[in-house]
Amino acid sequence: MTADDSFIRIENVTKKFGEFVAVDNVSLDISKGELFALLGGSGCGKTTLLRMLAGFETPTSGRIIIDGQDMGDVQPFNRPVNMMFQSYALFPHMNVEKNIGYGLKHEAMSDGERKQRVSELLDLVQLGQFAARKPHQLSGGQRQRVALARALAKSPKVLLLDEPLGALDKKLREQTQFELINIQEELGVTFIVVTHDQEEAMTLASRIAIMDRGVIKQVGTPTDVYEFPTSRFTADFIGSINLFDGTVTSVKAGKARINAAKAGCTFEAPVSPGIKSGDAVGVAVRPEKISISRSRPKSTTVNAVQGEVLDLGYFGKDSLYRVKLESGELIRVNRVNDQRVEEADRQVDWDDKVWLTWDANSAIVLPEEP
């Protein structure tokens, strides 16, 4: 993406609260109509970044540019941005209709137009028959939809969503996720979602920025951040992973051999050009990329290791095996149960001696961080 088509530019933004650095020199470009997620644990600075976009916090240094306009001196009530709050922040003394219409109250438009717009929004979030209810008479999911409609009322250029599904139960959350995506696609508004839930970020977003301690660790599509993590933090944060320390022994045609003592085997994996023989690296394989079998593989030294099944978790559609290696390390292996078999006929069972193998393309090499 070139700098020209970026709709929101965050340039070297830092935010300090006293000595504490909440956001540390973050730069980010988000293009128009994107559904972008800021993902990270609590205290990683994602909410502070969102609040700076809304105008509730002022950056200590750096610039925020939205649609070509520097937001430096723009007050929250003048920004082309609306926010859906984590707690929804619905006005308890106003009914659904008034809550949704609040942003339009002081706009230059006729009463008829205002009514028309509110009823459009009520239809959009399917709350027509609840127009006269007060927020405390609504369920959590309904409140969430009122908050969404209210934030969309002024047709903002950017919609900020702070943990939009955080307060919903699992079923409702799944359903609402897709509703959110549909609404976003229908309206073409740029959505920036803050979440600590990686599944939510993966399903919702077209791109994800992973934050840790005020710094953006990686920006990319859900596939990028899951399959091609660039740091140990990202690899470990997204999904589950088996991670070992290793040393590069040779590099040949974009593939490296890595000796991982703790794993007790040699990894062969594709590497980026910067890595050379002798480098200390992390090497990782996702649990679902590993095959588990009692029979001996062709190669017993490269991308293969032997161990003993310590634990077996049966989840129905898949099973999780925890395999103890000779070094004492544990490897997690995840297999889809694609065969319908009796418990007694299981291919791999507790205390079995097993071989674990994986494809050369499945192993991820993670350079040491400076």
Added chain:
Amino acid sequence: MSELAGKSVSSSATQRSGFQRWLNRNGWRKIVAGIPYFWLLLFFLAPFFIVMVIAVSEAAYSIPPFKIPFSWEALQANIATNFGYLINDSLYYTGYLNSLKIAAISTVFCLLLGYPMAYGIARSSGATRNILLLLVILPFWTSFLLRIYAWIGLLGTNGTINNVLLAIGIIDEPLQMMNTDFAVYIGIVYSYLPFMILPLYANLERLDNTLTEAAMDLGSTPARTFLDVTLPLSVPGIVAGSMLVFIPATGEYVIPVLLGTGSSPMIGRVLFDEFFLNTDWPVASAVAIVLLLLLVVPIMMFNHYQARAEGVE
């Protein structure tokens, strides 16, 4: 969640020992709930009944200075005489009106002064907040009477305020501030301000800050946000504070006596004079009952209205 909690309580209740069952007996609950009613009966209803009886008695030169009526005709005659004074003698109804006016105006000033103070305290952080709250409560550590006397020293013709104004040349001769309605307002607003600030603070402190952020986010300036969100949501605090100021201010006796004029007395002064100078206990009791009705009836109507409004929601 609540279902689960309910289950665990009931299951453990069945396993409780005899002593715990004895402790849990319904009777105890009734006794505990009954204490406030007992208190009310002993210290409000019983005295009120005595005052009622005196109000329908006839004034007499005796000890006590009234005669309880023993016939229906005497009762009616006494009511007509005692309450008739209140209607026919302008001293009484101007006293009521004067009291209501002074109390109402003082309440408004307490609100105007107290609201920003309460808001400021609610918005300040930890340590500062505690200091500010302490400062609001601090005057209570000095006797109420002493504090009112202190105002005499401040407001008098030779008082501190006049001396300062004369010294810096703003005025040429001392201002008459003592023994005016102005002094009464000063005294009442000063004395009752904490009763306005504290309930308002309690209300504003609980106000969710994200609501004001949401209003601003939706395009409202800070002033508009205050009018649309903060003010409507602080109405319960305003009502509570206003009642706590208005009710005692209406019956206030000490402040108008020490700081005010004799020409337009408040009803508290009238009541006192009726009892102790005129020794007409029946009329004094009638004054007290009408004062009570004047205050209780609007409050009950308000509570009824509020309960209904909440029920509808």
